[in-house]
Amino acid sequence: MKTQQERENGTLKTYSLGLILCVALTLGAFYLVSEKLFSPTILIGVILFLALIQAAVQLVLFLHLGFEGxxxxxxxxxxxxxxxxxxxxxxxxxxxxxxxxxxx
Missing domain, CATH: 1.20.5 (Single alpha-helices involved in coiled-coils or other helix-helix interfaces)
Known part of the structure; x- marks a missing residue:
């Protein structure tokens, strides 16, 4: 059972998962741009989608929005x-x- 402090501040596992996901999303966006796999129009949409996913990951895993009582x-x-x-x-x-x- 988690203590009150762990629920409020998160755990090392939560922060590690958030870091790995954010780095993976950033490197994925960088790879897509550097290799020019899509047309510029599609690439902008994909980058915006990856940015929204990264923002959601940061809000949930780092700022703990949605986990409170x-x-x-x-x-x-x-x-x-x-x-x-x-x-x-x-x-x-x-x-x-x-x-x-x-x-x-």
């Missing part, structure tokens, strides 16, 4: 941070396009 505070704070980030990015793009339109 009932309150789910880590996940809630993370989702709020994503919402704020999306608002900042799209708001900035919207303002820049508006300023560009008004300057022309």
């Amino acid at each position: 009932k309150p789910h505070w880590n996940l809630t704070v993370f989702l709020f941070m994503l919402l704020v980030l999306v608002i900042f990015v799209f708001g900035s793009i919207w303002i820049m396009y508006s300023l560009n339109y008004r300057m022309m």
Whole structure:
């Protein structure tokens, strides 16, 4: 049975698995780009897919999102941070396009 500390902080096995998966995904993306196995359009899609998988691995295995108990505070704070980030990015793009339109 895992102790409270192991559930909160993870184990060496979890971190090792995360490291191996992240290195494998990074090397896989590097290999695909360096060998030019696909057309550029398909390659961008494959790289984005590998990046999303790597982000999910890091969120689950390193940041422990999804492993906590009932309150789910880590996940809630993370989702709020994503919402704020999306608002900042799209708001900035919207303002820049508006300023560009008004300057022309």
